[in-house]
Amino acid sequence: MNQPSQHPHSVVQEFHPRAREALANPQIRANFRKAMDGLMTKRQTAFEGWELEALRDLGANIRQRALSKLPDLLEQLEANLTANGVQVHWANDGDEACQIIRDICVAREAKKVIKGKSMVSEEMELNHYLEAQGIEALESDLGEYIVQLAEETPSHIIMPAIHKNTTEISDLLHDKTGTERSHDVNYLTASARQQLREKFMQADVGVSGVNFAVAETGTLCLVENEGNGRMTTTAPACHIAVTGIEKVLEKLDDVPPLLALLTRSATGQHITTYFNMISRPRQPGEQDGPEAVHLVLVDNGRSSIYQDNELLETLRCIRCGACMNHCPVYTRVGGHTYGTTYPGPIGSILMPHLLGLDETQHMPTASSLCGACGEVCPVKIPIPDLLVRLRRESVDGDKLRVSEVRGHGVKRRRVESLAWLGWQWMHSRPQLYRLGTAVSARLRALVPQKLGAWTRYRSAPRLAPQTLHQMMQKRTPTAANTSQQPHREATR
Amino acid sequence: MTRETLRILYFYSGIAVDSTSTVLQTPEQVKIIMTDAIRVYPPKPRKVYFYGTCLIDLFYPDAGLAGVQLLEREGIEVVFPQNQTCCGQPAYTSGYHDEARAVAASQLGLFPDDWPIVVPSGSCGGMMRKHYPDLFRGTPQADSANAVAGRVWELTDFLLNVCHIKLDDLGEPTTVALHTSCSARREMGVADVGPRLLDQLKNVTRVEQARPEECCGFGGTFAVRHPEISGAMVTDKVESMITAGAPEFVTTDCGCLMNIAGCAEKAERPLTGQHILSFLWQRVSTPAPGNDDGAQS
Amino acid sequence: MSAREQILQRLRERRDGPVPEVPASLTTSMVRDWSAAEKLDRFQQLMESVHGEVHRTSATDWIDTLADVLEKRGARNLLIPRLHDIGAQILASDHPGLPELLHYDAPIEDWRPTLFNDVDAAVTSTRGAIAETGTLIVWPTADEPRLMSLVPPVHIAILEADQIFSTFQEAIALQNWASRMPTNALLVSGPSKTADIEQTLAYGVHGPKELIVIVVGAD
């Protein structure tokens, strides 16, 4: 498997080897292609009959409005949650968030943590942290459970085990849990249910993510199909929700349009099986539910993204994964190749802020800027523009604009800068350009037929015997741009 | 004729028939999320500026010439400013915005009159229309950049929706696949134009390859920075067209043309390609033999 | 300074100044002109499309349907609410076809293994449904606790036919959710499922394997 290693520098260096490995692995390519094709079709079907563009505008508006009031809404959320009996914690970064969760566990003498799906906890590497503290952290989302058993990381933010096929999963469950090998997905699922039910009964603490946090009512919303999220947030005596500070919404009324966009964009479902809205811990007289509910608000780089009007748009993301499903690069190399918690287009515009451009310099370039991501994003994040912005910051390429992402300028190389300067020199001097291009057209036989990376997969482009400039000049010898021949018909 | 920024604000609703809509002027503050502007097509002008793009200039001048001839066939006078070089896009997408701005600045003065600027490429068109305003924001050239941006048209879009071109097919029966470039499709929003033009040609059977909207893997410097990924993408594109039964393809952008046709040639696969403008011109004209050199890759 | 103060300060002292205001001009308003019959049809169609089972019954015969459904599955017992009217009706009916009736009237800590291992089915009320997505609105209460609709392998939900809303937004508005959210509010659309193994759907991964909706007053 092309698993990312832990050290970030090697993440950059390993991108190409891992991409090659993934491209050469027919199993991986087939798994992703099949899954992504299915997801794209399902999304399209799910939006049939909807005014999708209007809905996307609305989604973007709601998220942008929430961001425009972010500090106020966070305070409002905290106040309402606190009034509801939920304890709110703030963490500058992943380590602080891990410590908060550990402290809660330690105070409760909790030894067993069951987890619902949470990308923020992946970002914080919570599982490793807790295990190092002697606290067991078990994933309960089936996909996450599979990935955890395989000692891997998720390859997709919605479908963590999408890189594996049934045979691989069956073998894994057999090796790790003794489940009999089978191609019957129902059997495999039922056996996982059995194993995880035991764990739910024993768990002291449940840790979950949050899809939307509603400031108006102090409500945490979770979107899921399996029911493990409900289980995680209900069965143990303590529930800790962990989320990025950007997930807040202003009003309850903002939820339905975003929910409609999220599930349809992510998996092509009209709605997921469960939409779970939690506002309080167990109240007097209630027979179940956690007696303590905590919310950990994690910054981890988000407030720096927030500083800039353009980069801010990144924070509108509702983590639907549609940009990955539609990305031709992601589809071919899979999630692990990127080597980061969030892969694909969203990863490429988000991870540079979390880890610094120096540690993620491969990401903004790993795109043909085809725009498929931006076209499907339910909250209209201009992903290609943000990729260009990050490319610009990687080379400190604009003297008129600030570069502010950590590690900016990391890709600035003397040779490349000089090449672009030369390019500029030639292309901003029209006479020189015309002379140069005319000469190269004349000398086209001398142009090398091997152009390194290009000709590995394609023949070299051939220069035409004369340039369009020359052709046009011949047609209208007296400076074409002043000729006044109205309605010249060229039809022969 | 400048681009109108209109926004339709719908009330949220699931189904088209249920919605109420209002047309509003975009307030400056919400521009940030109002990414789609509705274009208002001008009446057919007497004259246009032709911006040939550097790839066409060097590698596919026949496509540029075909575009010029198609415009002239519509009775439009074509002005080709000899001082044009490059729109600046290669440097822009590579992050070298100072260099891109310098080159783009040298182009802003080429279009003094209020004629439309037509570009036989979605990608260069997209650069000029969509990115010039950002590139020059806060600079002394901002106004002229905005003015230029608002006058830029992708050429096939212009032929179809401004000239209302009618194509009488004089060619032999043939089958083609169309690859609309990602920038034509998504930046310029003209995905429906290529099919509509080709479908006017009575002897041309247009076949659709699998995943027609997927990128061919060109992406400018992407193709050389990430050769394996780009190579996998273009190989898939070539195969999808062959599987669809197309011996040749046409495309709206020379980057894609160079990429797809180059890949087919290198891999010795039975697929050739040309720019859609070259193809259209051949279909409606009766070119003297040998007049289309450089067309086939 | 606490992390809280640091974060809020960073958000308030933005380098680009305050975020440009975004007008809430795109206020959402739902326009759906479905008749009661259309809403029920749509609800049923969508619920069935995600593997839910829907039975239309009258105000008098729904308990027969309940007994039927349970018998078919060989349920040994049924968890019912004590206070809610549906519980009262079930008790009062003394229906011979019903299995042993259980109440969730002790804290989960007192009977966790029994609930997890030995309860075959539970019946709960609903606060209505949503036609647009084929969704039940379930608000657990002290009488119908949260795990009741989650842990037993079969969840039977009783839906009043005249409580079907067009959209989620309409339900929120008409039931005035924003004024006070319950401890836990749920939207339930079908039985628990997963597609995490090669995109193949499998039901009952963590929650109920079956969701059966008995629509009362649909005659």
Ligand code: SF4
């Ligand atoms: S960037 Fe947009 S498409 Fe991608 S995960 Fe976020 S919301 Fe979804």
